[in-house]
Amino acid sequence: MxxxxxxxxxxxxxxxxxxxxxxxxxxxxxxxxxxxxxxxxxxxxxxxxxxxxxxxxxxxxxxxxxxxxxxxxxxxxxxxxxxxxxxxxEAIPVDDGSVPxxxxxxxxxxxxxxxxxxxxxxxxxxxxxxxxxxxxxxxxxxxxxxxxxxTPAQLRRVYLLPSDEEDEAAKRAAQEAQDPRAREVEEEFEERKRQGGNSFF
Amino acid sequence: MSNFDPGLDTFPLFQTPSLVWEMVILRMGLLEIFTLSFCSKNIYNAVQPVDLLISKPNVKLEPLFERLRTVKILWFEVDRTLPVTVPIGLTWEHEELVLDNAHWLTVPHLLLMNCKRLIIHNCLLQDFDINLYLRHFVNGAVPLVEHLTIEAVRQDMMEVLEDIECEENPNRVLKTSPDDIRAMLITPMDIRQNGETIATVFYTQETSFSISTYFLDVVKPSHICVGPVDNGVSRYMI
CATH class of the missing domain: 3.30.710.10 (Potassium Channel Kv1.1; Chain A)
Known part of the structure; x- marks a missing residue:
């Protein structure tokens, strides 16, 4: 019609x-x-x-x-x-992965x-x-x-950006936190070293 | 949610969810991204790749490219409506360089692009230009280039490979992905010098919605090819 x-x-x-x-x-x-x-x-x-x-x-x-x-x-x-x-x-932007x-x-x-x-x-x-x-x-x-x-120094301060050393320390801490057994082994190793042992295994 | 209570002039960018800090970085100007990349190794890695679009005239490219030297993956595009002249003496030494709207590209530019992976879209290079480039390529002018892809109008492969020692090699394949829709237009050609294969040339066609696009790939032997990165899935090997 x-x-x-x-x-x-x-x-x-x-x-x-x-x-x-x-x-x-x-x-x-x-x-x-x-x-x-x-x-x-x-x-x-x-x-x-x-x-x-x-x-x-x-x-x-x-x-x-x-x-x-x-x-x-x-x-x-x-x-x-x-x-x-x-x-x-208002229209909601579609998230298509593109960057405006x-x-x-x-x-x-x-x-x-x-x-x-x-x-x-x-x-x-x-x-x-x-x-x-x-x-x-x-x-x-x-x-x-x-x-x-x-400047980079100012950006570090504004965004509280960690330095390379701080990143490394955080990475180590995260690894240790994930694997408690690794930390135990390391502590045992340090203890044996203190006691004068030169072989671990 | 984090209970961070920063001071008035600080903002803990990397304590936000990764989606957020990525959005922040993507909304920064190029100069700010470069400056940020100097703050630490992790941040340097986080701001890769760099997608540089030249959208206004009279941009001084030399100082910009001086800052871009450390960028591993660079996407470079010039607005096609701009009469931009890209200086020849710029340094292009990236692991991957993708040029879009490369209407400004000439053989002298190309011979200074010593990048492991080089992808060129929409250039105006003619068959004899590519032939000239290949002659220099064979003689080691750009030793770091392992895989070059040129998207262009239909090419005459006889002219592209004129006076270059070649041999058909039907056993070489460019694509192993079943999703790859490119069709071979010629038998792969090995470029040879002193009895040794320097690289293989592939000429392919991709048709989508009745529009054909032609690609010329020059790939060194045994190189693992990574195709044009669309949605991160176009990965194939030779």
């Missing part, structure tokens, strides 16, 4: 059910509660899957306990949800991330944990911008 020949149907707009906006309740690890819109939650793949799996109705959202996010504190979660609410409905050549930090995001590095660190962890791709994108760009105009 062509478009021209399609029957015209009068629509009674009042009869169309208006979908009620649903707000979910979340609780941080320091017991601060947040109400977040369904659309804003879609920015977080982790939370979106979680609420889908829970299948809450509007009544459930009000009557059941808030959904606990146990490893993020209230201060950080507040920033995360502010970001999600501001960017709700240019990442612009929007004004809102720049203001939101005008925080001390301790909180920025927690925000990035939260964005990674909650899988909020675009928040991770802009926050990583903010950290990347810290490198501008720095």
């Amino acid at each position: 062509s478009v021209e020949n399609a029957p015209v149907v009068d629509v009674d707009e009042a009869a169309i059910p208006v979908e009620k906006k649903m707000y979910y309740r979340f609780e941080s690890n320091d017991k601060k509660e947040f109400r977040v819109s369904e659309l804003a939650i879609q920015q977080s793949e982790t939370l979106n899957r979680l609420v889908e799996a829970m299948g809450y109705t509007s009544e459930d959202v009000e009557n059941k306990p808030a959904i606990a996010i146990e490893n993020i504190d209230g201060k950080t979660l507040k920033l995360v949800f502010q970001w999600c609410e501001h960017h709700k409905g 050549k240019i990442v612009e930090i929007p004004e809102f995001d720049a203001k939101l991330m005008d925080i001390d590095n301790g909180l920025l660190f927690k925000l990035i962890w939260a964005a990674d944990y909650l899988n909020i791709v675009q928040l991770l994108n802009v926050s990583c760009k903010k950290v990347a911008n810290m490198a501008q105009g720095k």
Whole structure:
């Protein structure tokens, strides 16, 4: 049937059910509660899957306990949800493994991330944990911008980068931690050396 | 989650998940990545490979390439709309060098690219240019080159191999991967000198969605070939 020949149907707009906006309740690890819109939650793949799996109705959202996010504190979660609410409905970048050549930090995001590095660190962890791709994108760009105009010595200080010697020591410590028997053998060897023995096996 | 509480002007980059610090590094400018690579051996290894795209005119390439000397794997691309002239005297000594949009490439450039693995896409080299390069190659001009791949328009292999001592060798294979879709267009040709095989030349065609791409591979004997790295799976050996 062509478009021209399609029957015209009068629509009674009042009869169309208006979908009620649903707000979910979340609780941080320091017991601060947040109400977040369904659309804003879609920015977080982790939370979106979680609420889908829970299948809450509007009544459930009000009557059941808030959904606990146990490893993020209230201060950080507040920033995360502010970001999600501001960017709700925006397309989520597809993770195809490619690297965006240019990442612009929007004004809102720049203001939101005008925080001390301790909180920025927690925000990035939260964005990674909650899988909020675009928040991770802009926050990583903010950290990347810290490198501008720095010398290697300054970069070591800014990013708390270990030296080659510290890397080696950490590697040895990790190896020892993984193989306790190796450490025992080494200690036994050292002990025998102290006792004057010249053969081990 | 880490309980790190840094000071105001520090950020513990490598205490973030690896995905995060990789994202941070990939969002840095090239200069910052180079500077970062000087901080420790581990970081140097972490920032490989370097993917360098020249997207604006008048970039001074000499100082840039001076910094690139230590890079093991370099991807170099020039925006095809830019009239960029890449100086001939640059140093290209990497384990792997991948050139994309290499419309600027000439034989003198190629003869200074002494890299173990060299992959060239979209160059304007003609058959006689490749022939000239192969003559120098046979005489040891680029001793470190073990595998060269040139993606170009259809080539006349008679002209490419003109006056070079060659012998057909149907037993040589370029690909062992069953997923490899390249088809051989000629019998592999061994380039010989003083009774010794210097390298084998393969000429292949890849067709995808009715578009054909032609590849010329020059591979030293017994060299393990690593194909153009697409999704890290195009790995095959001779």
